[in-house]
Amino acid sequence: MALENTDIAARKGRVPMVAQRIILISVLLTIWELGSSLTEGEFWVSRPLLIVERLITMIQSGELLRHLTATLVEAGSGLLLAGLVGIPLGIALERFPRVAKLVEPIIMGLYGLPRVALAPLFILWVGIGLASKVLMSFSMVIFVFLMNVSEGVRSIDKDMLDLMSTMRASRSFVTRRVVLPAIVPWILTAIRIGVGLALIGAVVAELIGSNQGLGWFIEKSAGRLDTTGVFTGLIVLMAVAMLANFMIVSAERRLLRWRGNSR
């Protein structure tokens, strides 16, 4: 989307969207910086320059990499696992509508449960290591996959499936050539939503019991009244989410070329 906007803007002789965004962010950062130093609010909201300084020292000491890797591994594994379980399960639920009807209340009940409340239980079950964080991320994301994939399968053109059966296509042929390609956009959307949720899951689990990770780092900094540390952690999390989103958007553009411009 950003690219197309840029093209149009360039043709109309306007400042490209990317530049506009950079300007907006710079303005916001300047206001933050000046506002904080003029009102001596540094203790409460820190300052961009302090955060940059902290980032540099953390990169140099390797501390950032350690926490970042921990959180990324937790959230990434949770997301991957949720996809591996959720995609086949979502397809299966649509294939066996009676089973789907049977288990629907249970799924909706679990979905409605605030999964953050499950964190203590997960820690009790699998300890405070990696597993409890992965499990937490997984429990946040699995429903997104399940529902998106089910909806995707449901939205497949009935005539298209009928046509395949008149040509006596096997079930595996239909799955490979019709169902899976049809749900690719739905899976990409699920991943896009899931990235944020997986990060939430990992960070929440870290807050409750851990010795590393960005969530743990934020919690530790807050305990020491180190606002700059808290904001550094938050900024890194935000950057991760933005980068992931950017990657998914470019994957979408490549994988969904067949949609053309008519979307």
Add this chain to the structure above:
Amino acid sequence: MSVQIPAASPGEMAVPSAAAADSIALHGVDIAYEREGQEPLLVVENCSLSVGREEFVAIVGPSGCGKSTVLRAISGLLRPTRGKVLIHGNEVVGHPAGVGFMFQRDTLLPWCSVEENIAIGLELSGNPQKDPQATIRDLVQLLGLNGFEKSYPSALSGGMRQRVSLGRLLAYHPDVMLMDEPFGALDSLTKAVLGRELLRIWEAERRSIVFVTHDIEEAVYLADRVVVFSPRPGRIVAQHRIDIPRPREARAIRSDPRFTHICEQIWDDLKLPTH
């Protein structure tokens, strides 16, 4: 020049023809749709029809008269409530081999290019091809899709998409082609062009076609025989043999007195109160 077959006893009504040469035969077929909390809805009643091996049959009738439902029963997409459907003399079980379908809406795979969509018909036909690429190239050529081989359906017009659908159908190489208002969603010009091309293709390689339409002129122009359905529940009210010689010329035929006469008769058949 049209032979009107009397509709007195619809149960036995079948055009006289050698049974062995028929590729499709329906005997006293009723089709009802189950409805939740209501009586089943009878859409086709006592339908008997046979289609010869190289015959082009068109079915016309008001919308909702069950003409598409008949096609679905022939292809095995649904079971008749009563009666029998035979393909090459065998009762339809599952989805019969050698029967190809074409819908009004294009049912192309949007993530496959024109070539790939046509290739699917080839792949599912089960006939191993010496050179599948050459077969696809020939079909692309035949249907005037040159230059669009790599395009996705989203980049094509409605008419082009139906050309691709027809290409996929031909690649599947069925002996029986069931066409459910295939050109019904197209503008009249595109419709005329595609109708002419369908005839050209069929005349080069004859096979059974059952072509459902609500366009009387289209039916008379294309078909060897036009079957007229009543409003729901659909019953066959008349059949007309179209003896206008082939190859037919789309423009000239419209001023042919036989053409106009049959069209008028079918109009009358349709207007008849049938209950």
